[in-house]
Amino acid sequence: MTDKKTLLLVDGSSYLYRAFHAMPDLRAVPGDNGSPATGAIRGMINMMQALRREVRADYAACVFDAPGKTFRDDWYPDYKANRSPMPDDLRSQVEPIHRVVRMLGWPVLTVPEVEADDVIGTLARTAARQGIEVIVSSGDKDLSQLVDEHVTIIDTMNGKKRDVAGVTAEFGVPPNLMIDYQTLVGDSVDNVPGVPKVGPKTAAKWLLEYGSLDALIARAAEVKGQAGENLRQALDWLPQGRRLVTIRTDCELGEHVAGLPALDAIAIGPQQVDALKDFYEQYGFKSLVKSLEAHAVPPELIEENKKRGGPEANGDLFSDPAQAAAEKVSNLAYDTVMTWEAFDAWLAKIEAAELVALDTETTSLDEMRAEIVGLSFSVEPGAAAYIPVAHNYPDAPAQLPRDEVLAKLRPWLENGAKKKLGQHVKYDRHVFANHGIEVQGYAHDTMLQSYVLEVHKPHGLASLAERHLGRSGIDYEDLCGKGAHQISFSQVSIDKAAQYSCEDSDQTLDVHRVLWPKLEADEKLRFVYELEMASSETLYRIERNGVLIDAPTLASQSNELGKRIMALEEEAYALAGQPFNLGSPKQIGEVFFTKLGLPVIKKTPSGAPSTDEEVLEKLAEDFPLPAKILEHRGLSKLKGTYTDKLGLLANPRSGRVHTHYAQAVAVTGRLSSNDPNLQNIPIRTPEGRRVREAFVAPAGRVIASSDYSQIELRIMAHISGDESLLRAFTEGIDVHRATAGEVFGVPVDQVSSEQRRYAKVINFGLIYGMSSFGLARNLGIETKAAASYIERYFARYPGVKVYMDETKALAKEKGYVETVFGRRLYLPEINSPNGPRRGGAERAAINAPMQGTAADLIKLSMVKVQQVLDAEQRGTKMIMQVHDELVFEVPEEEVEWVRTEIPRLMAGVADLKVPLLAEIGFGPNWDKAH
Structure with a gap:
């Protein structure tokens, strides 16, 4: 027991920015973009309530930057010159945030001309000198220089703790060298230069070698290489840089607790319930109003508890019901199951539960190779159990045998009537399958719930818990480390692993209880969520099937590409008149602009002539050398990314590549894939197309590829309802030829190939919101002519023009657009004062419903086809999904069935105003199937 007092200092300025970016674009009047923004206010309330519950302190204050200049601006006029101005929507919420934080019982400090960091530094050092323990809650790494045995920084957004050991581990230097470290590295956010091209590793290395910045400066002549030269050139600046990055701990705070005899003035107080109720009603926080009413406490009870020092004395009864689970954080009931008696008790609990949150801890992030180290379950908020089965660090206690545990769980796991919940359940399906268990009954996935409800936000469990529960948890890297020093989860101590895993299951269940009612209440969003859940199961099957890779074919292609790359280098050297590094922008620039005198198209931010892709493409129109470099880059990327690596990605047991489909990434609903990335194989070049020759069928089988024809144009016809487009698709007319006939005023049967090509560019360009400038550039014509074509x-x-105008207007009103099936596609920049950003959002508003609807259609097809394959017990396997295409491995005896049925099933998944058309091809490999 200790009698030490604790001071909790909240970096309010850091909090409000994080709240602004973490929360959706809430408005006092939902859907009315003209009403006040409230997202940052709501997020700040969540964060301050959660912090109050989780950190007990005798004294506390929330510190904000004061408006206007600070003393550093006088020292250095360019201080923070590059920082973007505070967004208007956040600026309007600052004053209400100050008010509501006070109403929540927190003292609020702002000191004119002094930054929040300096106020925090002064208070922290003054309190520490008086023997008071100090906790600073902030995500700002700059505050690390304050850390010592009395001062600790916590980051509630990710559970990170920066004590002396934590700072040393994170930055490579102890806290007492952090000022020197920050001086060398600089601070780009605050526009404080460091030593040019000296990053964290070099700075830490120098300080550990020389002991301090002063010692380093004294021996600067000894430092070798370009870094040493840069250091010597920066010597005159470094004293000023150190002055700017140093947090002051001796500021005159005036009436703001100068010498801390007035510490009681910054003790946290009770919440102002009546004022909070009025505030919540003003800003449309209905759930918070209900919370206050539901937790109303009789005055006599408050007085009684004040006398006995109960929690009600601090106003802790007044909390948000959406965060009811978070209030139980101090009363968590987490069990570690080490005996069969405890196992049987928990097995009975999960078998009786209506819904169980389930989580696995494993040996690898590679789902095809991961093995189970432990499992956790949660059946009610605040209660969870962890079953360790394969922790193998020295002196690890005896655990229940994994095979026996899984055998006893198998009947429940494989029972589809027993409903299960997870976070990214597709991964867990693979992990169980690695142990021979096919889990049935996954009813919910919190990652996919978030993806459907708030596609523009992060969907990781830590973000979800912070955003919706006000809870933070243990970070994986805090347990296992990171990079080369990361340990396997099996090496983590069981007590820490149990806390981490139980927390995951517990938070998953809590998040589900917040998100599922929102989906359940909206019929369209519920349909999209059910589609995502069904797609997850089908994708698991596709990933599990994998695709056979022909390694010798890849090796041959790599050899050919290598020869061509070497030949291109020689050709480039001849054109340049000298050898040079084709991968060095600096050397390319010297050859182009100094030696050959090529025209400068644009410049980099530093003022040097640019040699980026866009510049090379422009120069390649008139000069051969840029064209050679472009070809060299393309082939080098193809070789390095695909022909050299695909064979290495194949599972050694099956010879198959098992790509990972990321379902909750693209805001349009499209899938992405990695290891390997199947979506980005460059098929516009002959060499790129040949890569697909290595995706092969085994003996007795063939590859089939079925994809939608002109799917986005058909969706445009459906959404816009334009009569001419509808007629073209309904009558089976070549839509590009029909467009050419309309635009160029000639009969369809007299359209030339050149006119059809122009029409195709126009058709697809307008879907993507292409301007007359973009169209002109694409077609190689004058902007005026392109504008005439668009007109x-x-x-x-x-009908297309009406659709585009109405869609942009609706997007500005709602902040999102929808697919045909109700998927919401949010556009945070649609009302931005920044013209280019707003223009980009307007183009996305036009295109997103078509891309999103196409994504929904291919998912509907994927699910339907898999259902039929299962129902008819076919030997055909779905092995890939790429853009609008499904790829199959087909037994030879099923080819005719697949030829007829797969296109029919894909065309029949939705009833649009125009017919859907799917086309199919067959071959020994993926390339030949096209």
Whole structure:
């Protein structure tokens, strides 16, 4: 027991920015973009309530930056010159945030001309000198220089703790060298230069070698290489840089607790319930109003508890019901199951539960190779159990045998009537399958719930718990480390692993209880969520099947590409008149602009002539050397990314590549894939297309590829309802030829190939919101001519123009657009004052419903086809999904069935105003199937 007092200092300025970026674009009047923004206010309330519950302190204050200049601006006029101005929507919420934080019982400190960091530094050092323990809650790494045996920093967003050991581990230097470290590295956010091109590793290395910045400066002549030269050139600046990055701990705070005899003035107080109720009603926080009413406490009870020092004395009864689970953080009931008696008790609990949150801890992030180290379950908020089965560190206690545990769990796991919940359940399905268990009954996935409800936000469990529960947890890297020093989960102590895993299951259940009612209440969003859940199960099957890779074919292609790359280098050297590094922008720039005198197209931010992809493509129109470099880059990327690596990614047991489909990434609903990335194989070049030759079928089988024809144009016809487009697709007319006929005013049967090509670019360009400038550049014509084509297009297809205008207007009003099936696609920049950003959002508003609907259609097809394959017990396997295409491995005896049925099933998954058309091809490999 200790009698030491604790001071909790909250970096309010850090908090409000994080709240602003973590929360959706809430408004006092939902859907009315003209009403006040409230997202940051709501997030700040969540964070302050959670912090109050989780950290007990005798004294506390929330410190904000004061408006206006600070003393550093006088020292250095360019201080923070590059920082973007505070967004208007956040600026309007600052004053209400100050008010509501006070109402929540927190003293609020702002000191004119003194930054929040300096106020925190001064208070922290003054309190520490008086023997008071100090906790600073902030995500700002700059505050690390304050850490010592009395001062600790916590980051509630990710559970990170920066004590002396934590700072040393994170930055490579102890806290007493952090000022020197920050001086060398600089601070780009605050526009404080460091030593040019000296990063964290070099700074830490120098300080550990020389002992301090002063010692380093004294021996600067000894430091070798370009870094040493840069250091010597920065010597005159470094004293000023150190002055700027140093947090002051001796500021005159005036009436703001100068010498801390007035520490009681910054003790946390009770919440102002009546004022909070009025505030919540003003800003539309209905759930918070209900919470206050539901937790209303009789005055006599408050007085009684004040006398006995109960929690009600601090106003802790007044909390948000959406965060009811978070209030139990201090009363968590987490069990570690080490005996069969305890196992049987928990097995009975999960078998009786209506819904169980389930989580696995494993040996690898590679789902095809991961093995179970432990499992956790949660059946009610605040209660969970962890079963360790394969922790193998020295002196690890005896655990229940993994095979026996899984055998006893198998009947429950494989029972589809027993409903289960997880976070990213597709991964856990694979892990159980690695042990021979096919889990049935996954009813919910919190990652996918978030993906459907708030696609523009992060969907990791830590973010979800912070955003929706106000809870933070243990970070994986805090347990296992990171990089080369990361240990396997099996090496983590069981007590820490149990806390981590139980927390995951517990928080998953809590998040589900917040998100599922929102989906359940919206019929369209519920449909999209059910589609995502069904897609997850089908994708698991596709990933598990994998695709056979022909390694010799890849090796041959790599050899050919290597020869061509070497030849291109020689050709480039001849054109340049000298050898040079084709991968060095600096050397390319010297050859292009100094030696050959090529025209400068644009410059980099530092003022040097640019040699980026766009510049090379422009120069390649007139000069051969840039064209050689572009070809060299393309082939080098193809070789390095695909022909050299695909064979290495194959599972050694099956010879198959098992790509990972990321379901909750693209805001349009499209899938992405990695290891390997199947979506980005460059098929516009002959060499790129040949990569697909290595995706092969085994003996007795063939590859089939079925994809939608002109799917986004068909969706445009459906959404816009334009009569001419509808007629073209309904009558089976070549839509590009029909468009050419309309735009160029010629009969369809007299359209030239060149006119059809122009029409195709126009059709697809307008879907993506292409401007007349973009169209002109794409077609190689004058902007005026391109504008004329667009004008004629809209005159012939007026429904398309109406759709585009109405969609942009609706997006500005709601902040999102929808697919045909109700998927919401949020556009945070649609009302941005920044013209280019707003323009980009407007183009996305036009295209997103088509891309998103296409994504929904391919998912509907994928699910339907898999259902039929299962129902008819077919030997055909779905092995890939790429853009609008499904790829199959087909037994030869099922080819005719697949030829007929797969296109029919894909065309029948939705009833649009135009017919859907799917086309299919077959071959010994993926390339030949096209």
